[in-house]
Each structure stands twice: as C-alpha cells, then as structure tokens.
Amino acid sequence: MIAAAAGIALCLLALSVAATAMRGLTAASAAVYAASAVFCLALALVGIWTLATQADASAMTVPVGLPWLGAHLRLDALSAVFLVILGTGGVSASVFAIGYGRHEHEPHRVLPFFPGFLAAMTLVLLADDAFTFLVSWEVMSLLSWALVLTHHRDEATRTAGYLYLVMAGFGTMVLLLAFGLMAGAEGGYDFAAIRAVTRSPGLAALVLALMMVGAGSKAGLMPLHVWLPVAHPAAPSHVSALMSGVMTKVALYGFVRVAFDLVGPVPWWMSVPMIVIGAVTAVMGILFANVDGDGKRVLAYSTIENIGVIFAAFGLSLAFRANGMGPLAALALTAGLVHAVNHMLFKSLLFMVAGAVLNATGRRDLDGLGGLIHRMPKTAFLALVGATAIAALPPLNGFVSEWLLFQAVLQSPQLPQPGLQFLVPAAGALLALAAALAAACFVRFYGVIFLGRPRSDVARNAADSDGWSLAAMGGLALLCVLAGIVPGFLIDLVAPAVELAVGARVPMQAGNSWFTVVPVAEVRSSYSGFLVMTFIAISGGASAWLVHRLASRRLRRAPAWDCGFPNADPVTQYGGGSFAQPIRRVMAPVLAARETVTIPPPGDMAAARHRARTEDLAWTRIYLPLVTAVGFVARRFNALQFLTIRRYLGLVFGSLILLLTGLTIWN
Amino acid sequence: MELTGNLVLQAIEMLVVLALAPGLTGLVRKVKARLTRRRGASVLQPYRDLLRLLRKEVVLAENASWLFRVSPYMIFAATWVAAALVPTFAIGLHFNWTADLIALVALLGSARFFLALAGMDVGTSFGGIGSSREMMIGALAEPAMLLMAFTVALVAGSTQLSNIVAFMASGEVGIRVSMGMALIALIIVAIAENARIPVDNPATHLELTMVHEAMVLEYSGRHLAMIEMAASLKLLLYMALIGCVFVPWGIAPADAGISGLALGAALFVIKLAVGGTMLAVFETSIAKMRVFRVPDFLGAALMLGLLGTLLLFVSRSL
Structure with missing residues (x-):
C-alpha cells in the first residue's frame, strides 16, 4: 500500500x-x-x-x-x-x-x-x-x-x-x-x-513543548495564530479550503505522530498546557470570528477555534494515557480525530461557499452582501448545511465530535491528579462556551450573507454557481449529514489509529442497534443521530402536513412591518457589525473592543460616525513589541554594513578570538 | 409486545406533553393577572389563540424566503423531540436512549439557531436586533446549562435522563450543596431560555425592548401558531426537566402498570401547576433588567454551575 x-x-x-x-x-x-x-x-x-x-x-x-x-x-x-x-x-x-x-x-x-x-x-x-x-x-x-x-x-x-x-x-x-x-x-x-530511544520525562516534555510551538504555529494555536486569519483568506478559495481544511490537519498529524508515537511516555503535567491552550484558543478564535467583518476571515478564525477544540481533546487524551487509562484516552483521541475529519468536511464546504459568493459578487465583506438566498438558492441551501454542521447542532456531524469530547470531559473525576480534576471541567465550560459562540457566529455569517435584503448592486444581481462547484459543495454537505446520522462508521474507521496511538479503542460501534453511538457504556450515555434526524423529519413533516391539510394553507404577500418608517434602506438592516454588537460589548475586555461616536455640532449636516474597533491582544502586546525590538536591533547593526575592509577583517578576527576563548573556558 | 406497549406509551407521552403545554402558558398568564388584580383571560385562552391562528391566512413579508416558511416547523419539531427526551411521568421509554442531556441542550440550540435565522430573513432591523440578542443570551446560557448537566451527571454517573431520574428517585442522593447550585443555575437558564422576566418580557409591546418577540415579529397565521406552540413546549420542557431531576418522586418505570402511570401523570400535572404558579409569582415580583445586565445574571448561573462541579471534585458527598 x-x-x-x-x-x-x-x-x-x-x-x-x-x-x-x-x-x-x-x-x-x-x-x-x-x-x-x-x-x-x-x-x-x-x-x-x-x-x-x-x-x-x-x-x-x-x-x-x-x-x-x-x-x-x-x-x-x-x-x-x-x-x-x-x-x-x-x-x-x-x-x-x-x-x-x-x-x-x-x-x-x-x-x-x-x-x-x-x-x-x-x-x-x-x-x-x-x-x-x-x-x-x-x-x-x-x-x-x-x-x-x-x-x-x-x-x-x-x-x-x-x-x-x-x-x-x-x-x-x-x-x-x-x-x-x-x-x-x-x-x-x-x-x-x-x-527505540527511552527519554527522561523532562526531555520528552521539552520535545512536546517544541512540537506545540512548531506544529501549533502551522495549525493556528494561540498566540501563534496571527498569520492564519490573513493568509488563509488571501489565497483563492479552493486553496483556502485546502489550507484550512487539510493543511492544519497535517500540522496536527505532525504533533500526534510525535506526542503519541515517537517521543514515548509523556509526564501527565504536559497535558495541562495543552488543555489550557486548546480551550483558550477555541474561545478566542470564535470570539474574533464573531466580530470580524470579512466573510473568509470569519471562517479562518473559526478554523482557529476548531483547532483549539481538537488540541484540547489531544491534551485530554495524553492526560488519560499518562495515567494508564487506555479506554478513556481512546475516547478523547477519537473525539479529536473525528472532529478533525468533521472540520475538514464543513470548513472546506464553507470556504467553497465563500468562494462561490466571491465569484458571484466580487465581495467578501459581510456588509456588502445580503439576500443571496434568493439569487443563489442552491449555494444557499448547501451553505445552510455547512453552517448548521459547524455550529455543532444535532443531527449533523459537528455535534457528534463535540458530544464525544464532552463525554471524555465527564470522565475526568477518574483522573488521580487534583490539578487536572479541577482544570478539565473548567476547560469543558470554555469548550461549551466556544460551541455556543460558534452558533452565534454562523447565524451571523449565514444571516448577513444569505438572508435579508441585498446591501449592494452586485448582491442584487448575483447568479448561482456552476455545476462543478455545486457538485463539490453538495458532496461535502452530504458527507456532513452522513457523518452526523451514522457517526458509528467514522468512529470505527479511526479506531485502528487510536489503538496505535494509545493502545486501546472505544467499543466497536457497528454492532449497536439503531446506529446509536455508545462511547463508554449504555448506562452512561448514548446518542443516535439517525433517530434524532428521523424523529425531527417525521414530527416536522407530519405537523406541516396536518396544518396544511386541516387548518389553512392560504398565504398572502405584504410589505414587512416598518414601524412607521416606510421604504427603509437596506443598510438599516442588521449587518455584520451590528449583529456582533452584543457579544462585542459583553466580551469587550478580551477583545479590546472600543466604540467611538462622533456627532457633528448642531446645524452641521455632516454624517455622524460610529466606529467599533477590536484588536488582537496577541498582536498588539506580543508581536508588535517584538517587531519593534527586531527593527531597533537591525537599525543598530545597520552601521556594520558600511565598514572598510580593514574593519571587517578586524571584526572577523575579533569574533574568532572571542569564540575560541569561549570554547577554551567551556572545556 | 413489550416494544409495542413502550412505543404506545411514548406516543401518549408526546401527545400529553403537546396537549398540556398551552395550558401551562395559560396558567402562568392567569396567575400573573390575578396577582396584579386583573381578572385575566381563561386558562384555556392559549388553546383558543392557537386554533384561531391556525385558521387564519399567513401574511408573508415580500422578501421572505423558503427558510422563513420552513423554520416554524423545524423549530417546532426540534423542540418537540427535545421535550420527548425528558421523562415526564414515565422513565425507561425507548426514545430516552436516543439522546442524552447534552444532546437535549444541543437540540434546543438547533431550534434557537433556526429561529434566529428566521429573524434575519425578512431584512428589518427588528428581526436583527432580536436575533443578535438571542444569540448572545444563548451563548451564555448554553455553557451554564452544560455545567449544570456536568454536575448532575457526576452525581448520577450518567448523562442519560432516565438513569439520572432513577438515581435521583432512589434516595441515595440526599441533600447536596452542589445539587442546590445546579438547581439555581438551571432555574436561571430556564428563565433566560424561555424569554421570561427579568431577561425578556413575553408580553412587551415595545419593539426595542423585545428579544424573542422581535425575532417572530413578521410571523403570522399558522407559522406563528407553530412558533407559539414551540415556545409553550419549551417552557413545559424546562419545568419537566427541573421536576424530573430535582423532584423525581412519582415518575413511574415504563412497566409500572396503569395505576402507577396514572399516579405519575397526576403528579406531573401537579408539579407543572406548582411550577407555573411559582414562575408567575417570581415574574410579578421582579422588574425586567437592561439587556446588558443579562450577562451578569447568566454569568452567575455559569459560576454556580462551575462551583457545583468543582465541589464534587473536593468531596463526592457535597
């Protein structure tokens, strides 16, 4: 093979x-x-x-x-x-x-x-x-x-x-x-x-920390994420889909390969930074996604969130493995791997949706779009599947992996270390917050782009995507649904990898009746996406049929309620900025959100201005000072570029002496 | 045979829940009216309202898309399925094994997701204001709810509601601080999720203060009936959830026989009546808070949920 x-x-x-x-x-x-x-x-x-x-x-x-x-x-x-x-x-x-x-x-x-x-x-x-x-x-x-x-x-x-x-x-x-x-x-x-080499725990931990920085910077872990929300959206959309959906997973593969396979036993305390960084990355990523005004950047920030979730799952798995709890380590790792597969599916789908919208309108800023569900009905439907999946809502696939992860979090009382016992539920709360914020984020993403009235001429005249694009998006949407209603197959598929990494696996799912997922034991928890889907379809369909049959099916079109101000401009709708306002305000300290309102003096006809700004604290507090420092040092050393040959030779000679002296002293 | 009996019981339970939900809403309204010295409409008024709405034609906004027309049924279906997961007067029904407490929270999340999208669909600012605030409230309420679920699951050793109820009714639990915290957290979440005072006012007529009502402002006729029905179901669901976890007495196993089930059903109705009255008293005695005070309120629920969970790690008996 x-x-x-x-x-x-x-x-x-x-x-x-x-x-x-x-x-x-x-x-x-x-x-x-x-x-x-x-x-x-x-x-x-x-x-x-x-x-x-x-x-x-x-x-x-x-x-x-x-x-x-x-x-x-x-x-x-x-x-x-x-x-x-x-x-x-x-x-x-x-x-x-x-x-x-x-x-x-x-x-x-x-x-x-x-x-x-x-x-x-x-x-x-x-x-x-x-x-x-x-x-x-x-x-x-x-x-x-x-x-x-x-x-x-x-x-x-x-x-x-x-x-x-x-x-x-x-x-x-x-x-x-x-x-x-x-x-x-x-x-x-x-x-x-x-x-084959056996390493001391300290060395293993050091290697893992370096891997977290090296592979984490490629995957988008905070605070090494700053490049991701600018680079992923800058590429053409199918490349963005590959970078967000696949390349981040390849980076995670590098980490998993080292952490679970190459480096050998890892001390339990190494899982603490992983869980903390994973959970914080998840929440911060989705918060930025909630306030950003560019469609593709929203998706890139949401990638950061999902990487955080997966990383927290890996950390939890390491914690269980270090304590010799094979089946629980397998549960957490399964959650992480299944989420990696799921994230590839819906994030690729959504980046393609963003690409299709970009193609049709030439815009990717949320506030220039709107109403595309009328102009691009097929794309809009597929986008709805993607948005529901990524918002971790049953019965689609995003929920399955989140559910598995919560089941693993619920097992944390079995861990012997009190530190982890306290940490894991708190991290679970952060992950729940991230999941709920993801729902808010994708209501905003979908609602502002596809629903409401068009905010620009290009959005008013958009046309639906071509057949190839629709086929690709349709295939991914179908996989999202399938992975949501029969997740047992996916869990069984990744089981050999889990077994290789932690030496145990979750129980075989294929034999369960009614496509039910039972991660630990039936008395603890079970979930059947298939039945949930069926029941929703039956009760929704039956109620719609009954209402139309027995009650009334009459329908009349009329203008929307305008509260006494007719012919409101489409810009009066809620847009990306206004939809984000409640969350921006509640989370103002972590987003460094500021709002400034400038109102012209009485009698002046100029427009009043409202500006809302958020900043990435990692960028302003870590990277900008670093850039300034590097610039400062570089300017200092710039003088060395314009020396005479004698001085250069002197410099070379001087450093040689210095190095040799150092070497002698060290030996 | 046993399976058929169980399925019939399941169907009966789902229909009973559906039949009782508007009555509960009516009861809350009646008690509130009496407490403010009004006579108030009959307890049966919500039923009449629903029938009237169902018969009326739908007036659809010009810009409304198919999503707007499908959403009411989706919301209703998701809420009804979630309500069917909660043991009301019988446990051990087959459907209970379909999903657990965490999935129940997420199902309600699905309903909220579609409601918020429907609010955005017509393209007026009222819909947007409602949707954005609802999602903010939901984003804070959901983690609190999940932490409450963690606490309960840690005590009962399961996230499956039937198992939780069986454990809670067994008397092994006793009085625990952590369960008390979980109860308060759940009540706060229930108030926020059901758009009750002090988070939202279900009877408001001023668009700018609306949250739930602003989202459904454009709905009419049968669509509005489905949404009102779903809202009533959700209220009943939360009451039943509080009832089955914290006062689980009287809930019969599925094989208990007619008398046991009848007793369970009678107790369930009494529990709902008591819960509805308490909600009405609470709502009358408090004023609605500003929208941006809501995060503090829900933050308290989040902290209580977390404290409840952490207490269990300190000592399994707390």
Missing part, C-alpha cells in the same frame, strides 16, 4: 511539472484539477482501505535525499486517517476548482503549485524519518506560500504572504530543534530509531 501512496504522491509532483509546461493551454486548468481530483480520490481510497482492513504498517526506503539515510516512507493507521482527510479534502477542492478556476485571471499562478502542495502534504504524512518529514513540511509551507501570493498585486496579500513566510520559517526552525533533540547525539534520524 505504501508503494501506491508514494506513487500517487509522485504522480501529483509530476502533474505540477506538467502544469508548468501547459501554461499556454486554455484547457490546462480543467485538466490539472481533474487529474488532481483523481489522484486525491485514490489517496482517500488507499487510506480507507488501510483502515478498513486494519492492514499492517507497510514501509519502503527510496534512495533519494541524504546518501546514508535515504527517504524512509511508511503507511500505518495514523497516517491513513490523515490520508483520508487529505484525500477527501483534495478531491472536493479539485472538483470545485474545475468550475471555480475558470474565473482565475492568472491560472499559471495557481496550477503548478496546487498538485505539488497536495503531494508535499502526502509526503509529510508518509515520512518515516526526520529528514523526509522536515523537507516535505518545508515544501508544503513554501508551495502554500506561493499559492497565498496568487493575487500578489494586492498590497494586503503581499503583507499576508510575508507574515506567513516568517511564521512558517520560525515554525520549521522549532521543529528542527524538536527532531534534533529526539534524534540525540547519535543522530538516529529515522523514526524507528527515534522510537
């Missing part, structure tokens, strides 16, 4: 080269995306096959890269889960792009990088030595950077690209340190050697 997966990755790389060659062709775009879709489908099938048959890990060594090392590749259950995520996300993004890509003005800025980006992510998942892993990781970062810069003539995009490059470079540097520490002085860089 590994040969097949590696072969597909190679095909994707070759497709990248072919796309460069095809730059003049008009059909190039459709051909490249169609081929990507086929390869991604194959990847997903390889992943599903590996999981369903519970195949043993298969490995191979390719003689490329470092001469004494070669490139080790390996496919086991954990890689397979993420391969399924990558494959599914890739298929849908590629199919969407067959239609969406037609509107790209400069397709040659996307086409060569798109398959390569997919190939690099595949190789990260398959890598079995530190060298291959880091090189693929870096290629993934650089190609996604190139994709972010597609619309490079836009000043904001260039800034986003620069920020992304800096953060990606920083992340990889930290990963390098983490893998260096794991390989140790002997330098055993392949994963089998890393696995």
Whole structure:
C-alpha cells in the first residue's frame, strides 16, 4: 500500500511539472484539477482501505535525499486517517476548482503549485524519518506560500504572504530543534530509531513543548495564530479550503505522530498546557470570528477555534494515557480525530461557499452582501448545511465530535491528579462556551450573507454557481449529514489509529442497534443521530402536513412591518457589525473592543460616525513589541554594513578570538 | 409486545406533553393577572389563540424566503423531540436512549439557531436586533446549562435522563450543596431560555425592548401558531426537566402498570401547576433588567454551575 501512496504522491509532483509546461493551454486548468481530483480520490481510497482492513504498517526506503539515510516512507493507521482527510479534502477542492478556476485571471499562478502542495502534504504524512518529514513540511509551507501570493498585486496579500513566510520559517526552525533533540547525539534520524530511544520525562516534555510551538504555529494555536486569519483568506478559495481544511490537519498529524508515537511516555503535567491552550484558543478564535467583518476571515478564525477544540481533546487524551487509562484516552483521541475529519468536511464546504459568493459578487465583506438566498438558492441551501454542521447542532456531524469530547470531559473525576480534576471541567465550560459562540457566529455569517435584503448592486444581481462547484459543495454537505446520522462508521474507521496511538479503542460501534453511538457504556450515555434526524423529519413533516391539510394553507404577500418608517434602506438592516454588537460589548475586555461616536455640532449636516474597533491582544502586546525590538536591533547593526575592509577583517578576527576563548573556558 | 406497549406509551407521552403545554402558558398568564388584580383571560385562552391562528391566512413579508416558511416547523419539531427526551411521568421509554442531556441542550440550540435565522430573513432591523440578542443570551446560557448537566451527571454517573431520574428517585442522593447550585443555575437558564422576566418580557409591546418577540415579529397565521406552540413546549420542557431531576418522586418505570402511570401523570400535572404558579409569582415580583445586565445574571448561573462541579471534585458527598 505504501508503494501506491508514494506513487500517487509522485504522480501529483509530476502533474505540477506538467502544469508548468501547459501554461499556454486554455484547457490546462480543467485538466490539472481533474487529474488532481483523481489522484486525491485514490489517496482517500488507499487510506480507507488501510483502515478498513486494519492492514499492517507497510514501509519502503527510496534512495533519494541524504546518501546514508535515504527517504524512509511508511503507511500505518495514523497516517491513513490523515490520508483520508487529505484525500477527501483534495478531491472536493479539485472538483470545485474545475468550475471555480475558470474565473482565475492568472491560472499559471495557481496550477503548478496546487498538485505539488497536495503531494508535499502526502509526503509529510508518509515520512518515516526526520529528514523526509522536515523537507516535505518545508515544501508544503513554501508551495502554500506561493499559492497565498496568487493575487500578489494586492498590497494586503503581499503583507499576508510575508507574515506567513516568517511564521512558517520560525515554525520549521522549532521543529528542527524538536527532531534534533529526539534524534540525540547519535543522530538516529529515522523514526524507528527515534522510537527505540527511552527519554527522561523532562526531555520528552521539552520535545512536546517544541512540537506545540512548531506544529501549533502551522495549525493556528494561540498566540501563534496571527498569520492564519490573513493568509488563509488571501489565497483563492479552493486553496483556502485546502489550507484550512487539510493543511492544519497535517500540522496536527505532525504533533500526534510525535506526542503519541515517537517521543514515548509523556509526564501527565504536559497535558495541562495543552488543555489550557486548546480551550483558550477555541474561545478566542470564535470570539474574533464573531466580530470580524470579512466573510473568509470569519471562517479562518473559526478554523482557529476548531483547532483549539481538537488540541484540547489531544491534551485530554495524553492526560488519560499518562495515567494508564487506555479506554478513556481512546475516547478523547477519537473525539479529536473525528472532529478533525468533521472540520475538514464543513470548513472546506464553507470556504467553497465563500468562494462561490466571491465569484458571484466580487465581495467578501459581510456588509456588502445580503439576500443571496434568493439569487443563489442552491449555494444557499448547501451553505445552510455547512453552517448548521459547524455550529455543532444535532443531527449533523459537528455535534457528534463535540458530544464525544464532552463525554471524555465527564470522565475526568477518574483522573488521580487534583490539578487536572479541577482544570478539565473548567476547560469543558470554555469548550461549551466556544460551541455556543460558534452558533452565534454562523447565524451571523449565514444571516448577513444569505438572508435579508441585498446591501449592494452586485448582491442584487448575483447568479448561482456552476455545476462543478455545486457538485463539490453538495458532496461535502452530504458527507456532513452522513457523518452526523451514522457517526458509528467514522468512529470505527479511526479506531485502528487510536489503538496505535494509545493502545486501546472505544467499543466497536457497528454492532449497536439503531446506529446509536455508545462511547463508554449504555448506562452512561448514548446518542443516535439517525433517530434524532428521523424523529425531527417525521414530527416536522407530519405537523406541516396536518396544518396544511386541516387548518389553512392560504398565504398572502405584504410589505414587512416598518414601524412607521416606510421604504427603509437596506443598510438599516442588521449587518455584520451590528449583529456582533452584543457579544462585542459583553466580551469587550478580551477583545479590546472600543466604540467611538462622533456627532457633528448642531446645524452641521455632516454624517455622524460610529466606529467599533477590536484588536488582537496577541498582536498588539506580543508581536508588535517584538517587531519593534527586531527593527531597533537591525537599525543598530545597520552601521556594520558600511565598514572598510580593514574593519571587517578586524571584526572577523575579533569574533574568532572571542569564540575560541569561549570554547577554551567551556572545556 | 413489550416494544409495542413502550412505543404506545411514548406516543401518549408526546401527545400529553403537546396537549398540556398551552395550558401551562395559560396558567402562568392567569396567575400573573390575578396577582396584579386583573381578572385575566381563561386558562384555556392559549388553546383558543392557537386554533384561531391556525385558521387564519399567513401574511408573508415580500422578501421572505423558503427558510422563513420552513423554520416554524423545524423549530417546532426540534423542540418537540427535545421535550420527548425528558421523562415526564414515565422513565425507561425507548426514545430516552436516543439522546442524552447534552444532546437535549444541543437540540434546543438547533431550534434557537433556526429561529434566529428566521429573524434575519425578512431584512428589518427588528428581526436583527432580536436575533443578535438571542444569540448572545444563548451563548451564555448554553455553557451554564452544560455545567449544570456536568454536575448532575457526576452525581448520577450518567448523562442519560432516565438513569439520572432513577438515581435521583432512589434516595441515595440526599441533600447536596452542589445539587442546590445546579438547581439555581438551571432555574436561571430556564428563565433566560424561555424569554421570561427579568431577561425578556413575553408580553412587551415595545419593539426595542423585545428579544424573542422581535425575532417572530413578521410571523403570522399558522407559522406563528407553530412558533407559539414551540415556545409553550419549551417552557413545559424546562419545568419537566427541573421536576424530573430535582423532584423525581412519582415518575413511574415504563412497566409500572396503569395505576402507577396514572399516579405519575397526576403528579406531573401537579408539579407543572406548582411550577407555573411559582414562575408567575417570581415574574410579578421582579422588574425586567437592561439587556446588558443579562450577562451578569447568566454569568452567575455559569459560576454556580462551575462551583457545583468543582465541589464534587473536593468531596463526592457535597
């Protein structure tokens, strides 16, 4: 199987080269995306096959890269889960792009990088030595950077690209340190050697902390998230879908691979920062999503929230595992992995919706849209499925993973450490807050874009998306529904990976009657999305039928209630800013929200102004001072650039002496 | 045979809940009217209102989309399914195993989600004001509710309502501080979720102070009937929830026989009457608070829920 997966990755790389060659062709775009879709489908099938048959890990060594090392590749259950995520996300993004890509003005800025980006992510998942892993990781970062810069003539995009490059470079540097520490002085860089070493708890914790910074910066953990809400939306929408839906998961894979597999036993207290950071990331991410005025940025912030949720689940799983509670660790990890799959599904869907809206109207600011449910009915319906799913509402899939996570949180009294006993319920409260805020966020997202009256001419004249885009979105929406009503299949699918990571699994779900999910035991809790869906459909349908049959079915159209002010302008509707006002005001301290009202003096006919501003405290308190400090130091050292050759030689000589002295003293 | 009996009982329970809900709303209104020295409409008035609304034609705003027309049925269905999950006078019904307390909270969240979307659909500022405030209140009430659920689940060892009720009725529980805190948290959440005074005024006529009423301002005819019905059901659901967790006496197992079930049903009606009267007394004795005082009120519920949970970690007997 590994040969097949590696072969597909190679095909994707070759497709990248072919796309460069095809730059003049008009059909190039459709051909490249169609081929990507086929390869991604194959990847997903390889992943599903590996999981369903519970195949043993298969490995191979390719003689490329470092001469004494070669490139080790390996496919086991954990890689397979993420391969399924990558494959599914890739298929849908590629199919969407067959239609969406037609509107790209400069397709040659996307086409060569798109398959390569997919190939690099595949190789990260398959890598079995530190060298291959880091090189693929870096290629993934650089190609996604190139994709972010597609619309490079836009000043904001260039800034986003620069920020992304800096953060990606920083992340990889930290990963390098983490893998260096794991390989140790002997330098055993392949994963089998890393696995074989026994480490002190302190060293394991240090490696994990570095992984949290390195992989966390790519996934969007606070406070390393600042690049994500600017870079993800700057890319074309199908690339945004891949970056948010898939690349963040690849980053999580890197973390899971190290934390649950490579580094060995981890002390329990390492789970504390993970749970805290995860829960705080979830709440802060969704708060920013609630107040932001740009549709795609709202989605990017919501990605940060979901990554926080998944990360908290991983932390909880580590806590259980460190205490030898295998089944509970399995429950928490299952919740995290299922949520990762779910998030790929609905976030890709929603980014495609944002792309379709962007295509139809040319705008992505919430306050320029509105009423699109009339102009784009099909897209609007699919968007509704996505919004309901991401808001963690039953009977769709987002709720299932949240529910599993809450079940794991409820098991926390069994933990022996009092610190964790107190921490976990508090984190559970934060996660519940995040889930409820997500519902508010997506009422706002959907309500302002699709409902109400159009706020601009472009929104008034929008047309629905093309067939390819609708097919991609429809497929994802269908998967969201299926994963919501029969989640048992998904839970069983990720079970081999969970077993590999924590040595235990949740009970087999396929045998349960009525598609009920029973994570621990039936006396504790059970949930059947299928029955909930059926009952809602029956009672809703029956009541509608009865009311229409027995009571009245008459209907008359009339103007809306205007409270005595007829012909109100569409801008008087609630928009993005006004809908966010209650939450902005309640959460003002954490959002640093300020409102200023300027009213002209009496007699002056100028318009009054109301400005609401929020700021990211991580940016203003951490990054801006850092940037200032770096700038200050750089300016100081700038003088060194204009010295004579004698002074340079003196400088070199001086530093040599200094280093040698240091070395002598140290020895 | 046993399965059929159980399903019939389930259907009866769902219909009883549906039949009693407007009566409870009517009772609260009646008691409130008497307390303010008015005669008040009959307890049966909500039934008459519903029938009248059902017969009237729907006046639909020009800009309303299909979502606006589908939402009332969705809201009603989600609330009814949630109400069917709460044991009212019998436990051990099959449907109880479909979902647990956490799913129940989320189902009500689904209903709120669609109600808020419907409020946004017509494109007037009243709908938006209602939706945005409702989502803010919901965002704070839901975590409080979940923490209350955590406390109860930690005591009872299950999130499945039937199991919780069986455990609470067994007498093993005794009086616990944490359960007291959970009760207060649940009551605060129930008041906020049902748009009662002091959070929202169900009888208000001023658009700017409305929350729930502002969202449904554009609804009329059968649509409004479904939404009013759902609101009544939700009130009954919360009363039944408080009743079954904190005063679980009299709730019969599904195989208890006719007399046991009849006793359970009679006690259930009495519990509802007492709960409705207490709600009316509480509402009459307090003034509505400003919208931005509501977060403090709900924050108290959140803190009580958290304290209740944490107390259980300090000592299992608290």
